[in-house]
Amino acid sequence: MSNVRVGLVGIGAQSQENLLPSLLQTPDIHVVAVCDGVAERARLVHRHVKDVELYDDVAKMLTDTKLDALVVACPPQAHRDIATLAMNRGVHVFVEKPPCFTLNELLSLTELSRQSGLVTGVGMNFRFARSIQHLRLIQNEPQFGRTAHIQLNHYANKPRAPMWGLDSTLRSFLLAQAIHTIDLAMLFGGDVKETRSEVQNDNGSLIVEINISFKNGATASILTGTMFPYFEFEMKLISDTSTMVRLDNLSDITLHEPDHVTRAGGNDKRWRGYWRPGPLDSGYVRSGYQSELQDFFDAIRTGGKFEADFANLIPTYEVIEQVCEKGDRLAAEVAIDTLNLLQGHKPSLQASDLGQ
Ligand code: NAD
Structure with a gap:
């Protein structure tokens, strides 16, 4: 198959700003149909591609x-339901992150993809960004x-309320934002031995x-x-050769070494080197979308395997479940303490009374 016939679903901000431009720049990809539940959104694509069929229903x-x-x-x-529909119809499927709400849903998607033998993918673009590839x-x-x-600092200022009909702000945040950062910890760390979290x-x-903690001894x-x-992203990798690599905002890399043997002047000098994406790398290449x-x-x-497929996201979702379980239990306990305090009597309610 040289020319791949693609259907694009959901013509919101992400498709308009990143996915459609990336698809249009990818050789031998033909966007033949688009779909959005809101018909006029689907029509927006006609500005860029003329010979495309428009739909408001994926089935x-x-x-x-x-x-x-x-x-x-x-x-x-919709990612979960549309991916299930596509796989049942024998169609390969790439969904933006997050692919679903829970680990159990991801396990079901993974099992279906295994049975179908189709290629699946999740839009974990951080790991495909030029700077991360360089790291x-x-x-x-x-x-x-x-x-x-591996040290990862991912500062954000939203969401501060639940999204997508969920009742947990913590789960919404982890799925909407921190999923990228947890995924990078998995990418550079390996197989997980233990996770601890505080919220x-x-x-x-x-x-x-x-x-x-990872099975190979890294943390x-x-x-x-x-x-x-505001949003800011920093990452450091530290190795047992006392080398430290720092990445700022998915762009600039600084390499710190105790000494640099190839450098004129001897090996007793501390050394640092810089790298940043080339000025001619397009924004979509730099950010990993293309x-x-x-x-x-x-x-x-x-007929190969895509690196960030449904199965590959399982360890990331295991961490998300662990953080949610602890964080949401804590939030329930705080809510109960407050309620008991307001009622002016000794704590009597337990977290389990709220089903936590
Ligand atoms: P959006 O609300 O702007 O767009 C979503 C679109 O999907 C809407 O037009 C809506 O009408 C359509 N839609 C919803 N359900 C549908 C269905 N069943 N069938 C057809 N169309 C349907 O949202 P967005 O900002 O474009 O984000 C979309 C997804 O992309 C989110 O999951 C978000 O987390 C993800 N995203 C990823 C990145 C990244 O860095 N990888 C960045 C931004 C957004």
Whole structure:
């Protein structure tokens, strides 16, 4: 299959700003149909692609049009349901993050993808960003040594209320934002041995600390939440050769080494090197949107596996479940303490009384 026939579903901000432009720049990809529950959103695509069929119902689109793959950017409940529909119809499917709400839902999607043998993908674009690809090269250099620690700071200021019909702000935040950061910890860390977490929840304004130990002896610490003034992202990799690589805002990399043997002046000097994406890298390449789609379509063409498929996200969802279980139990306990205090009697209600 050289030319892949694609149906794009959900013509909101993400499709308009990132996915459609990336698809249009990807060779041998033909967007033949688009669908949005709001018909006029689907029509917006005609500004960019003329010969495309418009739909407001995915099931009808899959019946009427021969498609090789769906690319979907909707809310998570629609990702889950549309991915299930697509796989049942034998169509490869790429959904934006988050692919679903819970670990159990992800396990069901993974099982269906395994049975169908189709290529699945989730839009974890951080890991396909140029800077992260460069960090992966550095990590794999023998001189870098063994990764001992991964530090990730993902500061955000939203969401501070539940999204997508969920009742937990914590789960909404983890699925909407921190999913990228947890995924990076998995990417650079490996198989998880243990996860510990602490959550402060001040009326939906969150501080979340996650500490992960990996089976290979490495550790990761993630500081994230919504109690920050604005979005900022920092990452450090520290190795057993005392090398530290710092990434700022998914763009600039600084390499700190105790010494640099190839440098004129001897090996007793501390050394630091800089890297940043090339000025000619397009925004979609830099942010990973085009590379992730390119790799997804390559997997379809070659019969291979896409790296960020449903199964690959399971460890990330296991961490999300662990953090939610602890954080939501704590929030329920605080709510009960407050209620008991207001009622002016000794604490009598238990968290289990609220089903937590
Ligand atoms: P949006 O609300 O702007 O757009 C969603 C669109 O999906 C809407 O037009 C809606 O009408 C349509 N839709 C909903 N259910 C549908 C259904 N069953 N069938 C057809 N159309 C349906 O949202 P958005 O900002 O574009 O975000 C979409 C997804 O992309 C979210 O899951 C979000 O988390 C994700 N996203 C990812 C990144 C990233 O960095 N990877 C960035 C932004 C958004």
